[in-house]
């Protein structure tokens with residue numbers, strides 16, 4: 361997090377219905393709509409909770425018993441989304457994709473030709489594998505069959521191109537703590553007009569979009585929102601807008617490419633083919649014979665750098681290295697590469 365966001369969090373707390381706070385919520389709603397590139401008539405706001413609460417808000421307001429869902433599962437978070445739809449009573453069909461690869465839009469088309477769906481769910485940036493899924497193409501195919509598309513943008517918003525209006529996405533959720541660079545605790549969501557029109561009776565009180573709209577738009581109490589988290593997210597969104605979306609995406613791309621170049625020079629290889637790589641989350645193969653936990657421990661203890669382990673079928677096989685938000689800088693790339701080289705005995709200091 362940037363010092364600016366941390367300072368914003370330290371501002372005096374306001375009550376959840378204080379007129380000044382409500383004004384800040386209005387500004388945040390408008391800022392989030394711009395960062396999502398939302399079409400006119402959308403509802404963008406922040407759910408109180410982490411990214412998973414954004415996922416649950418999208419599902420709880422669009423899925424009811426018997427809703428036919430085609431869930432594209434190409435990693436841990438696609439699986440979570442499929443499970444959440446099932447818990448809300450959906451008839452879920454999975455389109456499983458090899459971990460480390462992006463979904464092929466033709467496979468989505470074939471799956472929908474075999475059996476229609478009301479909703480297609482897809483994770484844009486799959487954090488467990490480092491893969492970018494082609495959500496624009498998926499949305500086009502979903503709409504041809506009359507389905508809505510629900511998109512997990514937890515690891516893309518603020519770090520990689522995402523265009524809700526241009527790509528015609530219906531319901532998109534994210535988190536505060538990744539590309540936007542705020543602390544965790546709020547989940548930006550964006551419901552475009554088609555999704556707003558197809559809302560179901562929400563079985564969750566806390567995630568009921570109509571009640572949330574009553575609070576955010578009509579100032580009616582729903583829950584006691586944390587002003588400290590709103591200060592932080594509003595400041596983070598202001599910083600995104602000052603930098604400009606295109607410049608911010610270019611910064612993430614440049615630092616990602618510099619990281620991949622350096623990792624390649626260290627003799628490391630990436631899990632994901634170049635065209636489908638995330639700029640926010642780099643997945644590097646653990647070299648044969650290397651104990652991945654020992655490397656991660658070395659980075660944390662010697663260099664204060666925390667990287668992620670592989671999940672599920674990729675456990676022990678990859679390192680997951682985040683470069684996002686305020687943390688996506690050339691200095692962090694250089695430090696991380698030097699630390700990796702040190703841990704692996706391959707760097708200039710080895």
Ligand SMILES: Cc1ncc(COP(=O)(O)O)c(C=O)c1O
Nearest residue numbers: 410411412437485487514515535
């Ligand atoms: C793609 C994706 N979806 C959903 C989540 C869940 O977010 P949270 O841990 O903030 O609840 C994560 C968390 O890393 C994620 O990477």
